[in-house]
Amino acid sequence: MPMRAWMPGVETAAGYRRAWLGRDVTAGLVLTTLLVPQGMAYAELAGLPPITGLYTTMLCLLAYAVFGPSRTLVLGPDSSLGPMIAAVLVGVLGSGGDPVKAIALGSMLALLVGVLMTVAGVTGLGFVADLLSKPTRIGYMCGLALTILVSQLPKLCGFSVDADGLIPEATAFVRGVAAGEIVPAALLVGGSGIALIKVLQWWLPKVPGVLATVVVSIIAVSVFGLEGNGVELVGALPQGLPRLTVPHVSWSDLGVLLGGAVGIALVSLTDTISNASAYAARSGQEVRGNQEMIGIGTANIAASLFQGFPVSTSASRTAVAEQSGAKSQLTGVVGAVTIGLILLFVPGLLRNLPLPILAAVVIAASMSMVDLPALRRLRQQRRTEFSLAVVAFLAVALLGVLAGIAVAVALSVLNIFRRAWWPYQAVLGRAAGVSGYHDVQVYPDAEHLPGLVLFRFDAPLFFANSRVFREHIRRLARTDPRPTWIVIAAEPITDIDTTAADMLEELDEELTAAGITLVFAELKSMVRAKVDRYKLTRTIDPTRFFPTLDDAVASYAARTGADWSR
Structure with a gap:
């Protein structure tokens, strides 16, 4: 097979049009304003240091630009994967108190996900994405949104809890509130951040709401001295680019990581195929499912070698790139290079970014994961599929994220079998x-x-x-x-x-x-x-x-x- 078939980015570069350059650069710069705060926020959601979110974003965009077939899709840390990663690293392997261990485990998890997806793409196993039916996926995403929301509430309010899982975290949060642990200034900053993001999304969708919220919050810290009122800040990021580091973990941890990698790969694959299909239909491109898996797989492998964690496609970031005029994978390259320049020359740019704003970014993203119109439509059109969505929601909420994905897959498979077992x-x-x-x-x-x-x-x-x-x-x-x-x-x-x-x-x-x-x-x-x-x-x-x-x-x-x- 010719190299261009394995590396679609080479083919795009060979046929690149000069007229695209201005649009790709502009779209890449606009995209960066979203990539930086979301990358940091989703790293925290995954139980990892914020800087790893920027490392991950850079490397996955560069790798996908070479191996990814879509000229439109944008990759990066994702809100739907964050709780799954945290469930493995923090909930099961207990890495929360040791950032070095957490980074090593996260990198190995990304490597395993990357290998699984690359092998699936090479062997033509893209059909496994069908194991998550739309009703169960809707329910799973709703449960995931609730899990994310509850996990971020303590950070939004300026304190932390020592709990894992929806009900324990909700209980610990209520206890913290009752004990008076809320930091009023932090809650004000975080709550205002959520309100500003959502208002801009509804009233001025062309304005990058996340960027505007980040800028306003940084200014507010300087003007009102919020750090002295108990609001924690991100602080200066490490200067320079990440070093090449081969992930290394113990054999006892490897089995747990592999189990988590299977679930993460399935969710990432489903997201990728659905997003690729949607944007290909709009741009007239052809969906190349197996090559998409290879592109996502190599992106995960590249991130794993530079202190990164598992990634997926992002519908919101892809939409921003498309609306900004992106024409090719160069948009992602511009975003990655811009992040690298920030780390090299202005690492203190986000020094005064309040941590409650990162929680606000994650909560705003989780709210967009809930598809209430789809749930209402399922309830009106087919009660059995609505019931599947409800069960998937309860599985995630009550059993946890990893168990929830297993239940969602099992429900989808059983639904297929039921239709063949008792056909019309x-x-x-x-x-x-x-x-x-x-x-x-x-x-x-x-x-x-x-x-x-x-x-x-x-x-x-x-x-x-x-x-x-x-x-x-x-x-x-x-x-x-x-x-x-x-x-x-x-x-x-x-x-x-x-x-x-x-x-x-x-x-x-x-x-x-x-x-x-x-x-x-x-x-x-x-x-x-x-x-x-x-x-x-x-x-x-x-x-x-x-x-x-x-x-x-x-x-x-x-x-x-x-x-x-x-």
Whole structure:
């Protein structure tokens, strides 16, 4: 495979247009105003020093510019991954009190995520993103938003709690409030930050609300002397660029990190595919799912080698880049270089940034993760899928972030299996004014031929649903008057496994003994080939297979002389 296929950024550079340069540079500079505060805030959310968020942002943008296929997507630390990272590093491995250990564990986690996603991309395993259905993902994100909100409330109020998990953290926060630990100045700064971000998002969406909030808060610290009133500040960042550091952890920690990496990779992959599809549709680009995984994977690996942690695509940052006129991956490169220049020459630029403002940035992001209109739509359109969303929400809220993602995946898989296990089944008839044969539940006045039952089973026949199929046919065979033919409208049956084949053979013998003929119509050629290979035609006469329902109905009418009736 040519190098350009593995490195789409090289192909973009070869075909780069001079007219794009001004827009890419402008968009990169605008994007930086969002990358810096969000990178620092999401690092704290993940239980890591704020500076690691800037290191992570720089390296993942540079790597994706080379290996990522999308000219639009922007990567970086993400609010949906932060609690998952913290759940592994702080909640399970207890790294909260040792930043050096936390950075090493976070870097190894990013390396594992990167390797998993790169291998998945090379081997074409992008379909695993389908393991998170939209309803369960909506519920999961709502639970995640609540978890993030509660975890940031103490920081917003100027104190800290020693607890892990939604309920323990909420309880500890209430106790802290009752004990009078709130710092009024911190709460004022944090609350005002949230209000300013949301107001600007609603009223002036073209104004970078996060940047405006950061600038206003830094000015307020200087003007009102907030540091003397108990408001903690970020302080000066380390000067210079991160050093190349190969992650190293103990073997006992590696197993826990790998389990967390699987969940993080799945969420990151789902975010990436959904965002790539949305922006590709708007820009006319083609989604290259496997290459996207390679791009995200290499971005995580690059971040892991420079004290970084797992990253994903960001819908909000991508939207900012697009609205600012971004034309290619150069936008991300400009953002990364600008962050590097800040660290090299003006590391004290954010010295007076209040920590409650970082909490405000995270809380504002978590509020945007809740999709209430989608929940209302699910409740109105399909209660079962709404129930899945609710269960996924409760799993995250009550069991924790990592257990929540496991439950969400399990629910999605079980929902798929449920639909195949108990598929929709229908008796068909001829409805007035409509061609073909249709469900009598929808057309209760549909006509039928006496002695003939047309039955449709909307799923492949396999071991799990073969009993359901057999019992339904038996019920049809016991109706009064007893049918002469039961015709299976087999077009939806896309497969028959050996268990189902054995069931059909026994069922046919049972029906034949009762004077009822089992007939198949519209069976797909590949399924018919399996029927022949299973030697079902030993008991089921080959003449009982018809190419269309019309042919089967015409044959029955010709043999019996039956006429249509209600």
